[in-house]
Amino acid sequence: MRCAASQSRWCPFEGSRGRRGRGLRGASSATWRRPECAKGRARDRRVLLSREGLRAVPPSAEELQKTYGLTNEEGKSVAFEEGRGGLTKVVLNHACGSSAEVYLYGACVTSWKQASGDEVLYVRPDAKFDRTKAISGGIPICFPQFGPGEMKQHGFARDSVWSVASTSADYNPDDRDPNVELVLEDSEGTRECGFPHAFRVSYSITLHRETLQTDFRVINTGDSAFEFTAALHSYFEVAGVENASISGLGGLTYLNKVPDPNNPKQETEANEEVAFSGETDRIYTEAPSEVVLNVGTGAGVQIQNENWSDCVVWNPWTSMEACYKEFVCVENAKTSERVKLEPNQSWRARADFEVKDLI
Numbered sequence: 001m002r003c004a005a006s007q008s009r010w011c012p013f014e015g016s017r018g019r020r021g022r023g024l025r026g027a028s029s030a031t032w033r034r035p036e037c038a039k040g041r042a043r044d045r046r047v048l049l050s051r052e053g054l055r056a057v058p059p060s061a062e063e064l065q066k067t068y069g070l071t072n073e074e075g076k077s078v079a080f081e082e083g084r085g086g087l088t089k090v091v092l093n094h095a096c097g098s099s100a101e102v103y104l105y106g107a108c109v110t111s112w113k114q115a116s117g118d119e120v121l122y123v124r125p126d127a128k129f130d131r132t133k134a135i136s137g138g139i140p141i142c143f144p145q146f147g148p149g150e151m152k153q154h155g156f157a158r159d160s161v162w163s164v165a166s167t168s169a170d171y172n173p174d175d176r177d178p179n180v181e182l183v184l185e186d187s188e189g190t191r192e193c194g195f196p197h198a199f200r201v202s203y204s205i206t207l208h209r210e211t212l213q214t215d216f217r218v219i220n221t222g223d224s225a226f227e228f229t230a231a232l233h234s235y236f237e238v239a240g241v242e243n244a245s246i247s248g249l250g251g252l253t254y255l256n257k258v259p260d261p262n263n264p265k266q267e268t269e270a271n272e273e274v275a276f277s278g279e280t281d282r283i284y285t286e287a288p289s290e291v292v293l294n295v296g297t298g299a300g301v302q303i304q305n306e307n308w309s310d311c312v313v314w315n316p317w318t319s320m321e322a323c324y325k326e327f328v329c330v331e332n333a334k335t336s337e338r339v340k341l342e343p344n345q346s347w348r349a350r351a352d353f354e355v356k357d358l359i
């Protein structure tokens, strides 16, 4: 069986190729270059799926490196390493100098750096890397519930250990895109969490030059239907929350969770640019396929998506005094309407993140 990621080489935003990188802090990145020759060695592994799921201890970074690590002439293209707290992470390095880090615990992308070295994502100072709590920051995955709801807020995917399905770096022989595909399947642990269904979630993360690409799929592998909600709970670093704003949401209806998260108030966005001046917790429904987060430096994060129909905007304000000025969450979500999957049906959503010069 070939891995799903290598069956479909998805690259919807070809227009972004070859653009010169710009750091988030506004400094133009002069380090971007097209590699003269990036002869990465591609491997396509048969998927070895663990059904241990939630409570599983993953193979060591060393073992995974032997099986799935990929090197090329520029160095390590896909590398498995011991990360914070001894947790295993996979590091994607693009020849242009960009990189991303993904923890198997939660399939959480905790770092995405431009070729300049500038970090785009934000990990909260209170984030735990000891498996006692989901990682607070980066791009945690909410599944099978965004919340609030019957199970714990945001579901169990973000504090489950995911398995490695495949790695590759073979999009284009002259310009390889490091990729990892992680999977989560039902287990005793997931059933104990209040989701008694057979499923497979596949999450593919690729660095296409400086662009971070994600491809999220849920498959009903059982013999009865189930419903779910989900989100990429993305935390972005900003240069002061009051300097940040989001474009693309003007005129949309949103559910305002601040007064009462269990009974959100429906409102309409009156501003073209959504700015922050207090606690913000909103679900914009029927969101567009593109929004841009101005991080307050003249640079922005363009978020393009397919099939993530809601956009969640969150900043906790002074309830997180230590860090609220430093990040905002702009989350691709599917939550205002549940997805129902019949046996053998699947649902797929994709999101691409790219840093843009807004000046």
Ligand SMILES: O=P(O)(O)OC[C@H]1O[C@@H](O)[C@H](O)[C@@H](O)[C@@H]1O
Pocket: 135, 136, 137, 154, 233, 257, 261, 281, 282, 312, 314, 329, 331
């Ligand atoms: O679980 P975390 O990472 O602390 O984030 C919590 C927040 O996550 C956001 O997605 C929700 O909209 C908020 O209501 C919630 O408070």
